[in-house]
Amino acid sequence: MDALDLDVLRTCSAWRKDDRAVLLVTVVRTWGSSPRPVGAMMALRDDGQVAGSVSGGCIEDDLIAMVRQGGIAALLPDGLPRSVTYGVKAEEARKFGLPCGGTLQLVLEPLGRRSAIRELASRVFARRLTRRRLDMDTGIVELGDAGQPDALSFDGRYLDHVLGAGFRLLVIGAGQLSRYLCETALGLGFDVTVCDPRGEYMDGFEVEGITLLRCMPDDAVRDMKPDERCAVIALTHDPKLDDLALLDALKTPAFYVGALGSRVNNAQRRERLKEHFGLAEDELARLRGPAGIYIGSRTPPEIALSILAEIVAVKNGVEIPRLFAVAGAKEARALPSSPQACAV
Structure with missing residues (x-):
């Protein structure tokens, strides 16, 4: 509901x-x-x-x-x-x-x-x-x-x-972006949990209506037992926190598992998860990264909007074309244009 x-x-x-x-x-x-x-x-x-x-x-x-x-x-x-x-x-x-x-x-x-x-x-x-x-x-x-x-x-x-049993969202990381993302996610009806073991980020992080966890993120994933009505998004940029949480989340039925970062960082993350942790190809294929729908976002509120737009689309069963996703859109924009490609 x-x-x-x-x-x-x-x-x-x-x-x-x-x-x-x-x-x-x-x-x-x-x-x-x-x-x-x-x-x-x-x-x-x-x-x-x-x-x-x-x-x-x-x-x-x-x-x-x-x-x-x-x-x-x-x-x-x-x-x-x-x-x-x-x-x-x-x-x-x-x-x-x-x-x-x-x-x-x-x-x-x-x-x-x-x-x-x-x-x-x-x-x-x-x-x-x-x-x-x-x-x-x-x-x-x-x-x-x-x-x-x-x-x-x-x-x-x-x-x-x-x-009952509304949709849940587990946010890894308590930075500025997380604050905007959580505030909007609450309005969208998500039951929001933020996990970050770093005191310098969690101290003073206050968003009314969410649950705060100071444990390691992979422990939070295992304790939450994500199901088909749960999304997990990693936002810390710290592989020690993000990777293990993503590793566990990708083995669950969570409807969405995503991570923030550049295309290069996400490629490196995929390689780590595959080579060092033995993640299967079908599990790795579920990882959405760079997370979000491409809207040219630059500020934390805009990035939060981009990520939540993708999460809601997946929740609602909407197939997102590759050119709408962050990675696909940026790859397309980086390609040199040609007269043949522009011809109508």
Whole structure:
């Protein structure tokens, strides 16, 4: 689940703690193009205050207007969940800002004692992958452990939604670049850990919301046990720190393993990992370095943006053409141009 949906759960829990009436809205099905994916959530308080989103804004406005006019009871007069569909007709798609005639099916759920929302929030923030089953006929929610993240099914009677276990990012090195990268990664919804055994870098390194480790980076990799929802990026320029961490990370299912550095430094790193540590070719091929998408970045904030753009692209299953990667783009720019190459 992404950062926006995590914030929805946090907000729901806080509003219920204050005894406010809250409506939880979940996207359960889409047809055509849609601004938000299946599983996206929005919380709507009894006074019209909102957290999260399920569309580009127009559906939210419609629901807010109905709640402000008649309260949540205006939407759910029997106090039970129900499903609604927006955008079936072309004029509705235009009215509610749905692109290309898109259609959304939503489940509207009033939160109460049976909703187990505070327990759900606690489980999710403890990184426990949780299946939440809502019985539409009774409004009763059951929570249980799950094995597959981001799964959602809705058969009209039961809404099953798997939540939790967001994406993790392990950053090796606590330099200036790491600070910018961590701050942006948090906004992208990553659970961020920074590891650096060097006191001169870690002392004074403060980014709210991240985990700091002062152990050796390879120990951090082994302790974290990176899975398919984890990325590892090495930023220290120190082979004693970067190489061993990368060696262990490349043997895990981590969806992204990358390292900062020039093309020459990365070539030398690959050679070290192969010759001195016996890394297999298929494992070495997973190393992304120089890390990032080429945007002409020079400053730490720009480099952080370049690296995170690549990480997010890989996370989302986007194939990055070689000419877009840092190494490929710089190699292409270094080639002498020729009249034949420029001819159209």
